[in-house]
Amino acid sequence: MKIFDLIGGWLCLDFTNTADGDINTEWTEHLNSYADLVGWAGQAGLLDEVRAALLLKEADAYPAEAEAVLAHAIQLRMMLYHVFSAVAADETPDLTDFNRAINEAAQHLQSVLKAGDYSWDWSTEPEALDQMLWPVIWSAVDLLHSPQHKLVRECGGNTCSWLFLDTSRNHSRRWCDMKDCGNRAKARAHYHRIKQTG
Numbered sequence: 108m109k110i111f112d113l114i115g116g117w118l119c120l121d122f123t124n125t126a127d128g129d130i131n132t133e134w135t136e137h138l139n140s141y142a143d144l145v146g147w148a149g150q151a152g153l154l155d156e157v158r159a160a161l162l163l164k165e166a167d168a169y170p171a172e173a174e175a176v177l178a179h180a181i182q183l184r185m186m187l188y189h190v191f192s193a194v195a196a197d198e199t200p201d202l203t204d205f206n207r208a209i210n211e212a213a214q215h216l217q218s219v220l221k222a223g224d225y226s227w228d229w230s231t232e233p234e235a236l237d238q239m240l241w242p243v244i245w246s247a248v249d250l251l252h253s254p255q256h257k258l259v260r261e262c263g264g265n266t267c268s269w270l271f272l273d274t275s276r277n278h279s280r281r282w283c284d285m286k287d288c289g290n291r292a293k294a295r296a297h298y299h300r301i302k303q304t305g
């Protein structure tokens with residue numbers, strides 16, 4: 108099974124990071140099938156194994172619907188990327204499609220009583236193929252409305268458009284992942300230095 112990197116620090120940011128590379132040039136897709144979307148949602152804690160297996164069975168029975176959900180997911184991901192990339196750059200995002208997505212997701216939101224407490228619940232439509240997208244949208248609302256939206260950053264890597272929450276003590280995190288982008292940038296600087304002196 109494909110293993111996804113969950114380094115965003117917030118559900119909706121992890122979702123935007125399901126493709127790699129520079130959004131304007133080389134874009135490598137990691138959600139290549141509906142099963143990938145279910146795999147990501149499982150790893151992100153949105154679906155348990157039983158629910159994931161049920162959705163894969165549904166997708167087998169309704170392949171065209173599953174394909175449409177995947178296409179919609181990728182559209183939503185691009186929309187979320189544009190909103191939070193603008194937020195990271197201290198620009199004003201266009202919220203038209205964002206608000207449309209909120210309305211869509213809210214139709215599935217239920218209030219339930221569980222173990223003596225009332226809370227929100229998304230899981231009351233077990234066979235809905237797009238159920239993992241609703242809490243993703245809601246997490247985006249939570250983030251945008253929280254003071255933490257000021258901590259959203261876009262990776263400083265030349266060929267990386269990943270988003271993350273900078274929770275470092277002095278808010279100086281520049282890379283999505285030091286092992287990867289930070290080191291690549293350092294290696295590049297090193298290479299240029301060697302070329303100049305050599």
Ligand SMILES: [Zn+2]
Nearest residue numbers: 262267283288
């Ligand atoms: Zn990066």
